[in-house]
Amino acid sequence: MIVITGGTGRFGAQVVEQLLRRVPAEQVGVSVREPGKAAGLAERGVRVRRGDFADPPSLAEAFEGATQVLVVSVDQLGEVAVAGHVAAVEAARDAGVKRVLYTSHQAAAEDSLFAAAPDHAATERHLAATGTPFTALRNGFYAGTVPMLLGPALETGELVAPADGPVSWTERADLAEAAAVILADEGRFDGPTPPLTAPVALDLEAVAEILTEVTGRAIRRVVVADDEWVASLTGHGVPAEQAELLLGMFHAARRGEFAATAPDLEDLLGRPATSLRSVLEEHYERGV
Template sequence: MIIVTGATGLLGRQIVERLLTLVPADRIGVSVRDPRKAQARTFAEQGVRVRQGSFTDAASLAHAFEGATQVLIVSVDKMGDEAVRQHRAAIDGAVAAGARRILYTSHMGADASSRFQPCRDHAATEEALRGCGIPFTSLRNGFHASSALQFLGDGLRTGEVALPADGPVSWTAHADLADAAAAVLADEGRFDGPTPPLTAGQALTFDDIARIAADVTGRSFTRSTATDDTFRQQLIGHGVPAGAADQLLGVFTAARAGEFAAVGPTLAKLLGREPIALSTALKELWLNSVS
């Protein structure tokens, strides 16, 4: 049985949806913190095994992972020691359940020396996977395109955005990464260890995104550069905790260092088509905003 964790989250949910088109429902199980959520109930109605599992509760993971052949660990929305601790607990749970392979949603920029904390967390988790004693696949996902849209904020409406100096980032759609993860799960052993970068076809700066936004909206769009400190203070002024503001700033410092600039063909090969371009996501966002 293939077990997917975090199956009511944005990425995990889409992975299960794609997986249902590739393997029978009775070969899929999900581990969720709250089985009462609507999406969990929908999966159960389709024949997916739904069990409660928490990375902070080993007993619950033993139940949720029972009978697993593969376990896909969808990375948590924590950072630092807490994230790595929870990932290690999930790895231990998968090993104890007798899984023959663990898969993990990592990041193309995973590196112990990264300027972006989550990438350091991914690197530490991959190190735990190397020592777990069973085969693993680390899905080196491109940076989520949804993050670029969040950084734009209401910029599409106002025609301007002020962000720190950045560098090229291979912004990649959740939908494509979900399709790729499902394909790898359905073809067990296709990759051993970290995959090549699973990225969209272009790496874009926010200057590039500004030009795309102008094309999409048919209006002028200005991208100005805010100092790192100004950006950080603006985040804090909007209620973002100081620690979280520092981590968000890390996206830009890491991008300036070229940590997210890699572009590779592996995702397109897995999909059998070109990945979704950021311009498509921007166009959808714009159309939704004016409808």
Template sequence: MIVVTGATGALNGATVDHLLQRVPASEVVVVARDVAAAQRFADRGIEVRHGDYADPASLPAAFAGADQLLLVSSSDPRADAVALHRHAVDAAVAVGAGRVLYTSHQGAAPGTPFGPGREHAATEELLAASGLPWTSLRNGFYAHSLDQLAGPWRETGRIVVPADGPVSWTAREDAAEAAAVILTAAVPHEGPVTLTAHSAPTFAQVAETASELTGRTVEVEVVDPEEWVAAQVAAGRPEFVARFALGMHRAAEEGFFAGVDPLLGNLLGREPRTVRDVLARPAAH
């Protein structure tokens, strides 16, 4: 039995869709905080169970019978993500899950300026100490984030950032499909595995690609970090969100997202989507 949390979200929801191309619905269970929000899976014959990381008592029954348990990471930047993840790992131990898989992030490390990277590293330590077989899916930085992080470059011709560095921008759709491949593989992947696109362009290189696509010059401007935060707040973004993004830019500058790995392409059997593919799509609104 494959038990999947977070399937009402985009990442693990897409993973479940890919799983259904590989295994019968009877072999998949979806765990959701809001069972009604997972109705599309119930309609396809998947058992839907209630489970909430913030309610530890709900988790053992939600995870029962899991040969493989895919844990989505908490996405609330204001939550104590590690405490929530600890509840999930403890429940996995309690029910004797065969293997725990966790949606981590490239560059997971205690010393990264990117807050979620520190949380992912701490969660991987919990998994390593659990005594259960585990796999950490260290996905590259999701490429759809470029729509927000690069700002309104289509209108202004400028990408304004507080720091610049290489990022292996990776399509969330590709990461979701790869997770399904890993969950159904004959031989398990052990410990951390890195799933990235095949290149890691800087924002300056992203701007070059944007210029080629649009036929007009798109430039990058690196500004003082505090001035950048102030401008983000003035534009209506909450300060905690702006500082969250600042951590990402600083981590990129320090090389935490620079590595690339062929594994994602090998799992997909094709070239992963590229930054050019992302920029060529209409901007999300």
């Protein structure tokens, strides 16, 4: 039994779908906070059980009989995030799984300037301390983040943001498929994986060029001071704390924390990784 936490979430649901292409449904389980949302999976033969990182006893039932558990990292930061991850890891260990997998990040490091990365590093340290075999999926930065960084670029013709650095933007669906491949082929990676990324790292200057080609509208990159950018965000209603967290992403990019690339994702997929150009083409074809 392979159990996926957050099996109805944006990442977990895609992993489940990819896994069902590779193993029988009766060998797949999901741990979800609201089992009703997974009724469709239950109808297809997937085991659905309630599991909440904030309620460890629920995880014991959700993970019962599992040989592998994929702990999908939460959309939170700091102590709350790490505590949830630790609870899931310990529950998986106590359930006697053969391997725990965790969705980490390519920038995972205690001294990272990217807010989520120290949390991933702390979770990886806990995984290593449990004594249970584990795989930390060092996923690349989601390419779906790029449209959110563009702001009103299509209207103004300017992609305005602080100084940045190259990022190996990687499609979420590719990473979900890779996770399913690894789950179906147990033991392919032990400990942290190499960076699971697209093969090319691009800065926002390059993104502006791609956006120009994709949309047919001239977009130029404009670099602004950090404080000016933060002030612009807060002036549009973004809480100051959140604006500073976002700024940390640019600081990390400048330091090269997202610049690493490796062939391992494409090796897992058996095909080229989805390019950022393709992601942006799909985004604007949908009229988003």
